[in-house]
Amino acid sequence: MEIKALRTFIAVAETGSFTRAGQRLSVSQSAVSQQIRILEKDVGTPLFTRRARNVTPTQAGNVLLPYARQITAKADEAAAVISDFEGMGRGRVAIGAGGAICHHVLPSILSEFSARFSKIEIQVLSGFTMETLDRTLDGTVDVGLLVLPITTGGLTATELGRDELVAIAPRGHRWESLERVRARDFTAEQVVVYNRSSRTFRTLERFLLEDGVFPKFGMEISDLEAVKKMVEVGLGVSVVAAWAARREVDDGAIISRPLAPRGLYRTWGLVRRSGETATASHRAFINICKSRFASLLSSER
Structure with a gap:
């Protein structure tokens, strides 16, 4: 027929x-x-x-x-x-994301995207949350990958998955004997923090202050790889995403423990300008993010 x-x-x-x-x-x-x-x-x-x-x-x-x-x-x-x-075949996707996502998550997503759509031009701009929000809003990037929620008007968010924040410390640290690290376990510790303007820092600060703990924030570093290295050589402890510390933990360079009592989690999402019709290349990238992002964030890999 x-x-x-x-x-x-x-x-x-x-x-x-x-x-x-x-x-x-x-x-x-x-x-x-x-x-x-x-x-x-x-x-x-x-x-x-x-x-x-x-x-x-x-x-x-x-x-x-x-x-x-x-x-x-x-x-x-x-x-x-x-x-x-x-x-x-004539498309382009411009992506905004933080350095850690660019380092640990985007390579797998973009590798799959490029293999399937080899003629699409890919552009990645790394930056802190506010930079990515501004770039998405003014059209410099087509999509931004961020921790939710967002309060910036003119943008629409699609939830992609959750990740867990864990405490990290050098090998031989007293936390090795703990199953979970409590807020009060940070007392007297030198805490290496990643960028005080970040969502991660605000989440950690709230976790500690709610338990009446006022930690010593000894170092502030805007490079997650440097944060982990400082912890590895014994210059302090920190809190990072489980997926971001997976390699160092597996290699035995540092230890990680979940946070008490029930863990500390964040929700990640993809943001776009509200009311803007997605092109075919944008939809393809968004669909791959929806199918892969959550598994890449999982701490159970």
Whole structure:
């Protein structure tokens, strides 16, 4: 069965007339009749009962009609996907994210994206949260990957997954004997912090202050890799995302422990300008983020 014949069949069934079906499809009545004859030959039975003023589907025609609609709808969907795919050959995706996401998460996502859509130009701009929000809002980047929630107007967020913050310390530290690190365990510790303007710092500060703990924030470093190195050589302890410390923990360079009593978690999301229609290349990137981001954040890898 040909798609063209099925479309003609649907038009005749819905209009009750070969003439009106031809008008809908912008073809002649004879062309409609020809397509119906082709389809009836394919199925081996009449599909319409012809009357003086109209035509109605036969029993076989009524059986075929819902299938014809499904088949043509799928054909339209496939054509749209192919059209988008071809359009992506000229696309570009500009992504804004923090340095840690660029270092630990984006490489896997962009590797898959590039393998599937090799002609798409990829641009990545790293920066702190406010920089990424501003860049997304002014159109410098198409999407931003951030910790939620956001309060900036004009942006829409899509939740991607949660991660867990863990306490890290050098090997041989007293925390090695603990199953979980409590807020009061930070008392008298030198805490190396990652950027006081970050969501991670504010989350840690709230966790400690709610328990009446006023820690010593000895170092503030805007490079997560440097934070971990300071901890590794014994210059303090810190709190980082479990996924960001996974390699050093696996290598035995540092130890990590979840935070008491129930862990400390953040929600990550993808932000875009509100009301802006996503291009095919943007949708492809967003879909890969939705399918991969949460697993890359998981501490159970």
